[in-house]
Amino acid sequence: MSIGESGDTRGVILEPANGPNGKYASLDEDGIAIDFQKLNDRSITRADDVFTISVTDDDVERIWIENDVSGLSFYRGDNPTNTISRSNPLEPTPGSTTSIGVAVDTHEAVSGTETFTVVAQYEDEDEIESDIDGSNLSVSPTNVEAGETVTVNATYRNNGDGWGTETARLTVDGTVVDQRTIALSSGEEETVSFERRMEWPGTYDVGIEGLGHQSVTVEGPQVEVSSATIDDATITAGETATVRATVRNPSDRSLERTLELAVDGIVVDTRTVSIPANGERTVTFERRFAAAGTYEVGVSGVSAGTVTVEEPGPFSIQNRELSAATTAALAPPATAGLLALAVVANRRWAVLR
Numbered sequence: 001m002s003i004g005e006s007g008d009t010r011g012v013i014l015e016p017a018n019g020p021n022g023k024y025a026s027l028d029e030d031g032i033a034i035d036f037q038k039l040n041d042r043s044i045t046r047a048d049d050v051f052t053i054s055v056t057d058d059d060v061e062r063i064w065i066e067n068d069v070s071g072l073s074f075y076r077g078d079n080p081t082n083t084i085s086r087s088n089p090l091e092p093t094p095g096s097t098t099s100i101g102v103a104v105d106t107h108e109a110v111s112g113t114e115t116f117t118v119v120a121q122y123e124d125e126d127e128i129e130s131d132i133d134g135s136n137l138s139v140s141p142t143n144v145e146a147g148e149t150v151t152v153n154a155t156y157r158n159n160g161d162g163w164g165t166e167t168a169r170l171t172v173d174g175t176v177v178d179q180r181t182i183a184l185s186s187g188e189e190e191t192v193s194f195e196r197r198m199e200w201p202g203t204y205d206v207g208i209e210g211l212g213h214q215s216v217t218v219e220g221p222q223v224e225v226s227s228a229t230i231d232d233a234t235i236t237a238g239e240t241a242t243v244r245a246t247v248r249n250p251s252d253r254s255l256e257r258t259l260e261l262a263v264d265g266i267v268v269d270t271r272t273v274s275i276p277a278n279g280e281r282t283v284t285f286e287r288r289f290a291a292a293g294t295y296e297v298g299v300s301g302v303s304a305g306t307v308t309v310e311e312p313g314p315f316s317i318q319n320r321e322l323s324a325a326t327t328a329a330l331a332p333p334a335t336a337g338l339l340a341l342a343v344v345a346n347r348r349w350a351v352l353r
Contacts, residue, residue: 011057012120017049017099024102025051034102048078048101055092059122064089066117066165066181070268071105074116086119105288117183131160132184134168136191139206139214144198146220152194154208158184169209170194173301176209176266199257200224200300221251223275225259228304230297237292241307243285245299249275261285262298 014032016025024047025034032051053063064086065074076082076090077099084090090098136155144150156166163185170178182190196206198218207213224247231242249255254276261269271283289295289309297304 011055011060011094012063012118013054013056014118015052015054017052019049021047021050021101036102036104044103044105046080046101046103049099050102052097052099053090053092053118054097055094057122058094060092060094060120061123062089062091062121064119066119066183069116073103075101075103077101089121132156132158132164132166134166134208134211137208137211137214139216141216142214143217144219146199146201146218146223148198148218150196150198150206150216152196152206152208153191154211155189155191156182156184157189158186161186168192168194170196170207171209171213172196172204172206174205174265175260175262175298175301177260178267197258221249221253221255223247223249223251223255223257225300225302226280228297228299228302230304230307233305234308234310235289236312237309238288238290238312239309240286240288241297243287243297243299243304244282245285245302245304246280246282247273247275247300248280249277251277253277259283259300261287263287263295265296 014027016022016027016032024036025032027033034050036045036047055063063084065084066086067074073080073083075084078101080101080103082088084100092098134154134156136153138151138153140151142150152170154168156168158164163183165181165183167179167181169176177196178194180192180194182192184190192208194208198204198216201218201220201222203215203217205213206216226246226248228243228245231244233241235241243261245259247257247259254274256272256274258270258272260267261271269285269287271285273281273283275281283299285299287297289307292309292311295307295309297307
C-alpha cells in the first residue's frame with residue numbers, strides 16, 4: 001500500500017491513544033495507520049480509544065472522517081453509537097483532545113487494505129461547492145482469455161471553486177464490482193485506474209458508472225453459475241440470509257473461479273472455489289441485513305431472487321452472563337486489514353491509495 005502526502009495539519013494532531021488499544025495505531029511520515037489482525041468472522045468487533053485527535057488552533061471549526069467502506073465506523077471514545085461523519089462532526093475547542101474508537105462489522109466488511117481521510121474545516125473557509133466531472137474513459141484490452149485482466153481508466157477534474165469528493169464506481173453489466181473515492185481541490189485533476197480480472201466467458205459491458213462502458217469479450221471454458229438460491233427469503237432485521245450458488249465446470253481440467261455476491265447491484269462479498277473437471281461445486285454466502293426492506297440478491301450475474309427484511313417485534317432482555325464465544329467476539333481485535341488515515345485541511349486533501 002502506498003500513501004499520498006499528508007495535507008497541511010495546521011493545528012490538528014493525530015496520535016495513538018495512551019490506553020491498551022493504542023497499540024493498534026502507529027505513526028509514520030504520512031499519517032496514522034491502524035492494524036487489526038484476526039477479526040472474528042461474522043461479528044461486530046470494537047476497539048475503544050484507538051487514537052486521538054488533538055486541536056491546537058483557534059480556527060479549527062469541524063473535524064470529521066471520510067469513510068465509505070461498508071461495515072466500518074469511527075466513533076467518539078467508548079460510545080459506538082456516537083459515530084463521526086460529515087453530518088455528525090467533532091466541533092472541538094482549542095486544547096481539546098478526542099479519543100477515537102473503531103468498529104468493524106465482518107458481516108459486511110471485507111478483509112483487505114482500506115484508506116480513509118480525516119478532514120479539518122476552518123472558520124476562514126467558505127462552503128463553496130465543487131464541480132467534479134469525469135472524462136476520458138478507456139477500457140483495455142477488450143478481448144481477453146478467462147482469468148486475464150482488463151484495465152479501466154478515467155480522468156476526474158474539479159471545475160468548481162471549492163474542494164470536494166467523488167466516488168468512481170467500476171461496473172460490469174451494471175453491477176458495481178469496485179469503487180474508489182477521490183478528493184480534489186479546485187482545478188485539480190486525477191486519473192482513476194481499476195483492474196478487473198475477467199473470470200467468466202461471455203460478453204460484458206465494462207465501465208464506470210455515469211461515464212459509460214465498453215464491450216469486453218472473454219474467451220475460455222464455459223464455466224458458469226448454473227443456479228443461485230436464498231434459503232429463507234424473509235428474515236428479521238439483524239438476522240443473516242444464506243445464499244447458495246452452484247458453479248459448473250464442463251471442461252476436462254480443474255479450474256478456480258471467484259464468485260461475487262451482489263446486493264442491490266453492488267458486490268458485497270466474494271468466495272473463491274476450485275471446480276473439478278466435468279464437475280460442480282456449491283458455494284455458500286452468509287449476509288447479515290441490518291435494515292428493513294426488500295433487497296435484490298445475485299451471484300456473479302445470476303439472480304438469486306429477493307430477500308425481504310422485516311422490522312423486529314417487541315422483545316424483553318433478561319440479565320444473563322455472556323458466553324465465552326460472545327465475549328471473544330466483543331474483545332478488542334488482535335485484522336481484516338490495515339486502516340490508514342491522514343489529516344487534511346485548508347482545502348488540501350491527502351488522497352490515500
